[in-house]
Amino acid sequence: MSKNKKISITAAAIAVVIAGVLGAYFVPVQSIVTIIPTTQEEQEKYDALGVAQRFILTSPTFSFDGDINTLKTEYVGSTKSIPPEHMFKATFESAHGGFGNRDGQMLTEAITPHIVEIIISEGKVISAVTDDVWDELNHQYVLKPKLPSHDEPISPFDGIVTDYASLVNGIKSRGILVEQKEKLDDSPFFVPTVVLSVGGTDIQVYEFESESDAKAAMQTISEDGTQIGTSIIRWIDVPHFYASNKIIVLYVGQNPEITSLLESLLGPQFAGM
Known part of the structure; x- marks a missing residue:
């Protein structure tokens, strides 16, 4: 076989290999459907x-x-x-x-x-x-519309929250739907945990025998609210602790309407973020 023919055959073989490689490389690209706007x-x-x-x-x-x-x-x-x-x-x-x-x-x-x-x-x-x-x-x-209201008659409220009952009355006096969801026997403070739904948002209420007992429990909570006693707490959202007389209230979340409501009834948070 002449030298020229060998070169031609070799070049043709290389071309076939290149074409195969390029074909394999471009197959996925060709499978993509491009939509061209018509209007x-x-x-x-x-x-x-x-x-x-x-x-x-x-x-x-x-x-x-x-x-x-x-x-x-x-x-x-x-x-x-x-x-x-x-x-x-x-x-x-x-x-x-x-x-x-x-x-x-x-x-x-x-x-x-x-x-x-x-x-x-x-x-x-x-x-x-x-x-x-x-x-x-x-x-x-997002600042959402006002919290859902209830249809019950609004009872007068003197603005002083001292216990669980007065807290509920205070919330109702604002025309906000509030109901007890559950009561748990255990809590970090050795008193029951009452879970309230306030306009569809949950808060936790801890009621003590006396104001001094509540203050003693407050001392066990770290300033940022991530530690109670010796327990480190990993909250699912931002914790806010409030207190008034015999109760401590915990709200975990960032709804500005809830925090504003609790501050208006209980004063500024004493622990949390």
Whole structure:
């Protein structure tokens, strides 16, 4: 076989190998379906989707500990307003509980699913709320409407909370629904734990035999509320301890309406974050 023929055969073999490698490399790419917008409306939706996807990656809650492998973004709909508002829903899982940038905060290690509702208008995110409670744009909890009220007649209240009964009366006097959910025999203070639902939010009430007993129990709680006696407590959210006369009240959460209500009835928190 001549030298020229050998070179031709070798070149052809190399070309076949290269073609095979390139074909194998590009097969996954060719399997991706690209949707090309055909109308202005579709183009606006497509552009808005891109804005939503880029936003969620930098949003405080997701960027702190979101799992990129669980992130999904889908189109929900649009308004008839001018300019239109495009609505999207993003879902993902975080490695911890809570919202936003939690640097320096006590974290709960628990896989936490989230839903973010995003509204986009004229290429900008105008609203982004996670789980109906956290404002991603303003980095704060959403101030919800007033707490649910009850239909019972409102009894007069002199404003002084001394025990469990007067606490319940004080809450009812504000027109807020309150009911006992359960009573537990054990607690860190060796008195029963009464769980109250206040407008749908749980608080814990500890009633003592006397005010001096309540004050003694207060001394066992650390300033930040993470330790009671010798026990270290890992709360699922921010703890708030309040006290008045014979009772200690604990609220774990960050609803500003609940904290404002308790402060108005019991005074400022004496321990917590």
